Amino acid sequence: MRVATWNINSLKARLDRLLAWLESASPDVVCLQELKCATADVPVEAIADAGYETAAWGTGRWNGVAILSRVGISDVRTGLADQPDFADATEPRAITATCGPVRVQSLYLPNGRDVADPHFPYKLAFLKALAADAAADARGETPFAAVGDYNICPTDDDLWDAAAWTGTTHVTPQERAALDAVKAAGLADVFPRALKYEWPFTYWDYRNLDFPKNRGLRIDLALANPAFAAAVTDAYVDRNERKGKGASDHAPLVIDLDL
């Protein structure tokens, strides 16, 4: 089976591209982030016409996560156990479901904005909650993966210019330590192939010709438990989906499994 994760940067603005990509890539399960629409506004009929059931959680202008599946979807859970709030709101940044033989969690981690901003400790608190939340599924025998936009470059190789990013969010030791704690719960980074160039970046800023110049980040990750990781036969970043008019600023991460 094929599982993918994609920060789509608006489900409504990207719907035509999503439907075309479902047709061409033919994934069985797709985890989406940054829906930027409320749950009630998710175009479930158009997605159903493409052959996928939808579980989604969104509140409007920002954030929002979903799981699409053509192999069934059950045991849906929104949010994390003990998920921290921001500005007195529980933001739609996590949804978990069982789809056929796998259990997947679609995650959109807080950006952090700046190390001095309240959003930064919120990001660290979210990661701490994630580590605790994922522990049971990580230890389980069901193939499980916590996938999505982690908004962290795991190493200095995972961004185009580490020197230029010193002291900014996404690369700090605190964020990397918090990510390591998530992995320590029993999850391993499924490292993808790049379809071009040396490194599998998943995000390129819209500005400054960053995509043509390959000034990217690897921030979309799939953290898998041993049962999931053992079934992986291939993984790649579909950078072709980043091309052209109306692309998201993130490319899908695609994982093939012998399941």
Place this chain on the structure above:
DNA sequence: ATGCCGAAGTTACTTCGA
């Protein structure tokens, strides 16, 4: 060729993203 930011709420400008 992959090409100089884009989405959404509100309605001319603002906030957010990484």
